[in-house]
Amino acid sequence: MCNANVVEILRVCGVLAMTRWKQITKAAGAFAIAITLWEAILRHTLESTPGAWVHPQLGKIERKGLSVQGWEGFGRIQLNSLGMRESEITPKAAHEYRILMLGDSFTRADEIPEQQHFIHLAQVSLNQWAEANQAQQRVNIINAGKPGASPANYLYAAEFHRHTFTPDSVVIQLTAHDFTLDLRDESTEFYLQPKGNRFELTRNYQFQSDNRLAKTFTERMPQLQALLQFSILRVSGKQVQRMVSGTETDLVITNQVQAVTEAEIYDNASVADQQLVEWTLEQLDQAFPNLQIVFIPAINYFDVEHHDLKNEHPRNVALEKILAQTAAEKNIPFVSLRSDFIDFYRTHQAELSGFNNTQPGLGHLNAEGHQLVAQQLFQLYRSELSQ
Amino acid sequence: MIFSTIDFFMFFGVVVLFLSYLKSNQHKKMLLLAASYFFYGYWDWRFTFLMAAMTAINYYIGAAITHFPRWRTPWLWIAIAVDLGILGFFKYFNFFIESANALISPLGLHLGTLSIILPIGISFITFQVMAYVIDVYQRITPPAESIWEFALLTAFFPQLVAGPILKAQQFLPELKKPIVFKRTNFIQGGQLFLLGFFRKVLIADRLALFVDKVFESPQDYHSMTLWLAVIAYAIQIYCDFSGYSDMAIGCAKCFGYNIPINFNMPYLSRSITEFWRRWHISLSTWLREYLYIPLGGNRQGKVRQIVNLLIVMLLGGLWHGASWNFVVWGALHGSALATHKLYGDYVHPHLRIPPYVSHVFAWIMTLLFVCLSWIFFRATDFSVAFAMLQKMFALSSIQGIEWQATSLKMAIPGVIIADYLGYLMNQGKFLQLKKFSEWFWLWFWLMGCLLLAPHNPQPFVYFQF
Secondary structure: OHHHHHHHHHHHHHHHHHHHHHHHHHHHHHHHHHHHHHHHHHHHHOEEOOOEEEEOOOEEEEOOEEEEEOOOOOEEEEEOOOOOOOOOOOOOOOOEEEEEEEOOHHHHOOOOOHHHOHHHHHHHHHHHHHHHOOOOOEEEEEEOOOOOOOHHHHHHOHHHHHHHHOOOEEEEEEOHHHHHHHOOOOOOOEEEEEEOOEEEEEEOOOOOOOOHHHHHHHHHOHHHHHHHHOHHHHHHHHHHHHHHHOOOOOOOOOOOOOOOOHHHHHHOOOHHHHHHHHHHHHHHHHHOOOEEEEEOOOOOHHHHHHOOOOOOOHHHHHHHHHHHHHHHHOOOOEEEOHHHHHHHHHHHOOOOEOOOOOOOOOOOEOHHHHHHHHHHHHHHHHHHHHO | OOOOOHHHHHHHHHHHHHHHHOOOHHHHHHHHHHHHHHHHHOOOOHHHHHHHHHHHHHHHHHHHHHHOHHHHHHHHHHHHHHHHHHHHHHHHHHHHHHHHHHHHHHHOOOOOOOOOOOOOOHHHHHHHHHHHHHHHHOOOOOOOOOHHHHHHHHHOHHHOOOOOOOOHHHHHHHHOOOOOOOHHHHHHHHHHHHHHHHHHHHHHHHHHHHHHHHHHOHHHEOHHHHHHHHHHHHHHHHHHHHHHHHHHHHHHHHOOOOOOOOOOOHHHOOOHHHHHHHOOHHHHHHHHHHHHOOOOOOOOOHHHHHHHHHHHHHHHHHHHOOOHHHHHHHHHHHHHHHHHHHHHHHHHHHOOOOHHHHHHHHHHHHHHHHHHHHHHHHOOOHHHHHHHHHHHOOOOOOOOEOOOOHHHHHHHHHHHHHHHHHHHHHOOOOOOOOOHHHHHHHHHHHHHHHHHOOOOOOOOHHHHO
16 A cells, blocks of 8 residues: 555656656757747847957957848948958959058948948949049959957058058048047057157057957856857847946937037147047058048037037047148048038938938948948049049 | 836846745735835835825725715715825926916916926826725725725735726725735736737837937928828837736736736727727726716716716826826817717718728728827927928928838837737737747747847836826
């Protein structure tokens, strides 16, 4: 009798254990399939990266492969072995006029399809013009844009760029935040350290991504770093980081307008800002042949009807003026897209940045913005070609 | 504390943990009450005293009505006066002063306003305690057995700040049930919560980024963008509020309590009357039972019925917020209800239209009216509302920024899926988590909410009421 009870209890426990085990297996299997499906969805729609490595001169760059982003617009781009949005670089051909375009995420423009990118548009226009005018040279513009880059990156890799690409001309795309944020930010990979009234180019070998998950993996579990290539881990890591920190990271326009007088504009730039701009332009001019600068301003479109440079952040306005002035003093061709953007907005009432899944007027340049940049590049180089 | 934030998940987890350790049901309810007061005090602890005072006043008046039947009517009026006085002071004092100032300013007179902070969810709390006293007065429900029971009815945190408005006869019997955590309740409650989370975070919060921007400066946008923004707002407010209700019902279900549904696919309505049977059901029921019927309802002739409808909807509009915008919104809905009543009585019986044609036409007209009336609900002032309407109907220049937010394209299939799932859940069809496919859908859905949520959680629209 006693044995029969024990057997019965064991049988029930066995059935329960089997049932629980079956349930756990089902749940785990379903989880694995769900996660795989989401990985496939995210990889093709929201975020996919081929991973990163550290190049001796260029610093941390992405590996060769396909990069997908869907946070702004939708972009699916092929990166070469130097992490550039380009095919592999070949030696310069005869009659090739090679332009090297250096810049940050505005230049690489992950969110813009190739056919709408200003580099493609400018290259096509210039070559059509060259053909129509029987010019001997054909233009090839190399997109060396790297997200997060600043003039410190370009200076550090200047020699590498000159030797690798042998450019006839170099265009550097700048924004105000290059000077207000990036150049002196010691947490970035390359930055400038003030030394009296000069600056020292410094490389931060401890540089890491600002993604906490990536940081954690790098610092504590380097053997698991390969997992960061999984889109689901990267995206969920970002989401959790934002949930925990409570930071507002979706693109939102602040609409903060500060009116300043013309006299105040220069007051808003510190002596250090002026020194930084002057030193940087001087170094860039020395480092690159036939240097041209394209400046992409941040525009406050919501008050553009009364626009007169006064609606922007005063320090940005001051920097833009100093940049233009310094470039003129050093005979560096300098193009700001400000008036092009404002004229276009007034005519077409369309902003030059922002996409349907972000707010108009915010973020990176959209297709219209790229068209205007392409037109300016065309104007800059048409005369070069005719010579 | 917003349901869709990590703070709430931590709070809820701690509450469940402590509840599962307690043995006595009385202790569990006391803990739930304490947690509800903590939840309310998380915004501003000072208002917990206001809620406690309203609870005590209405409980003791309810008891007095039962124990001193000769004085029951004066007690009822005292309760109503106190409740409406509190609501009126906190919510409408400055509104009426400012409105009076607009009238008397030509005479050179000016009345001062007060710096009053609006207690969150005050309108819901007031209606809930008033409903209790009126029900006790009308002997529809017996008074609560103890003040703690009534305090929990008033403060029960899942529905505290944005409803559904619980009636004593519905929820007091629920509160008598012991709090026992069951797998079935957690599975069902969790799915309801997840459905609400999906509506709120993936649909409403995403649309808010588009809607807020367009309503902020409609003059900058193209007429088509304004139309899209109005449609987007209609979806946003529905998903925001019904999302909150789903989450509230889901949370309560985890404790074993059943809260009736508050929304029943309102945008499928074929008349404005049907819309109010499907939209914010607990409020429309409250307005019908405690305002429309006491005013005479439809028992005193057609004209009186129409007047009653207008009064109810005007006050219903004002209940939503201390602003003339809400009054106009209420007046529009009141007029539409009256028009529909007259149409149903005098026009419709004589029409010879195939039913499917009239159904489609009625659905489109109802949806169009509801969407357009939301403009007055959402716009910050009349100039914005009229500027939008002028531009939408090409009465002024239609030019401006053309922005077709991707979130709207995602929201329409999203809301269809959410409503279908909500419909299944209302039929009692939940995932039982026994089959592989059921686990798959749960994980897929959970991960979708985590991966696709926008990064800045918005407060629920109805919190302000």
